[in-house]
Amino acid sequence: MFARVIEADFSQQALFDELCQHDKASQSGAVVTFTGRVRDYNANGAIDGIELEYYPGMTEAALQRLLDEATTRFNLANAGIVHRVGRLENQAQIVWVGTCAAHRQDAFNGASYMMDMLKQSVPIWKKEWADGSPTWVAAKGTDSDAAMRWLTDDKDN
Amino acid sequence: MFARVIEADFSQQALFDELCQHDKASQSGAVVTFTGRVRDYNANGAIDGIELEYYPGMTEAALQRLLDEATTRFNLANAGIVHRVGRLENQAQIVWVGTCAAHRQDAFNGASYMMDMLKQSVPIWKKEWADGSPTWVAAKGTDSDAAMRWLTDDKDN
Amino acid sequence: MKVKFFAQIRELTGTASVEMAVPENATVEGVRQALMARGPSWQEALSVNVLCACNQTLCDGATTVSEQDEVAFFPPVTGG
Amino acid sequence: MKVKFFAQIRELTGTASVEMAVPENATVEGVRQALMARGPSWQEALSVNVLCACNQTLCDGATTVSEQDEVAFFPPVTGG
Secondary structure, eight states, X not given: OEEEEESXXXXXXXXXXXXXXXXXXXXXXXXXXXXXXXXXXXXXXXXOOEEEEEOTTHHHHHHHHHHHHHHHHHTOSXXXXXXXXXXXXXXXXXXXXXXXXSSHHHHHXXXXXXXXXXXXXXXXXXXXXXXXXXXXXXXXXXXXXXXXXXXXXXXXX | OEEEEESSOOOHHHHHHHHHHTOTTSOOOEEEEEEEEOOSEETTXXXXXXXXXXXXXXXXXXXXXXXXXXXXXXTOXXXXXXXXXXXXXXXXXXXEEEEEESSHHHHHHHHHHHHHHHHHHSXXXXXXXXXXXXXXXXXXXSOXXXXXXXXSXXXXX | OEEEEOHHHHHHHTOSEEEOXXXXXXXXXXXXXXXXXXXXXHHHHHHSSOEEEETTEEEOTTOEEOTTOEEEEEOOOOOO | OEEEEOHHXXXXXXXXXXXXXXXXXXXXXXXXXXXXXXXXXXHHHHHSSOEEEETTEEEOTTOEEOTTOEEEEEOOOOOO
């Protein structure tokens, strides 16, 4: 498993190879990847890239926890997450999630679950740029505190 | 969109790039890929690779139809399928499906749908090799005829 | 008319494709019966678990065919 | 004790991190109140939509903290 926060762009081939190479069973027939890219618009019109901030240490730990959770829940043979931070242009790759599993639906569900949880629960904050100035993106919903509960110690749950 | 039946292996990076390059909206934030690989076992024990036969012409048409169906149903910005045929070793890549969409769940659902339908409905037949001899794989369930119904002309549906 | 065979059916009959003459108003089922009359291996190959296509579109036995059509017989699919 | 700030909170306060002394049995809420007393921009930054973590684990205001802990304040997450 691998969880990384990086500034540089990433290679689809390199991450796919890494995921499959360390597939501990060497027998997982299904590999799913999700890649998120910067969209060139938001609800108010065109945007000109984004900027991502994170919490060094806590963010990596949250990603690792997400991998552990998904691996157990969906019986994954291997999984990885790579998230970029810093300034990212339109269409740039932002995030990559990959899963290996014996069963196709587990691989799909594991990747989908990690993306859902990542968007709610991993300490990363996004600014969108438009007309030369940045605006912090507001979180969706008002229950982000509840959504992040799984990140707290087990004793608090 | 692209639908191909090939003998040679394929590059994850090349297919990802092709999928995103022809994303007609240039704005789809979500890209999902599924890759199927040869497993080294079946219900009876170890296997030593597989061999895939297809129906030139009909198989490509069925794949293209699957792309059209998924694109409409899941509002995909782009989609592609590549299926290998011939003799394939354990762990070799067999099939690749990729989807681009504005919304994450559409990209996941479109790829999952195409794999479900492909396994039921595209004219490809599989042999498994074990101890030096090949055995044709039996289709799952007895309703394959019904499962293939969507391949028939619309007037018959 | 061209008739193609795939997978187990191709192997059992030892035949990937044949050219055969068909009468007017022939059906795919009629073609199948005529082929099964060719001998035991044909009988075995075409008696159960057979799907058929006409001009590369899945069809049923009642579909009528003529000289210029391409008919195919094959088992349920197992790819992916 | 080290206190870190992220995103809007970091920008509004103009501060990425501070060292501050805390009394015994201090709580995260007590730390937040002490920081808000620093001035209007601190008040604005820390009054609503604030999550807190102690030693990089999300916590609530009642959590007790001591000198060697790392506390952080940040808005709801928006990554991915």
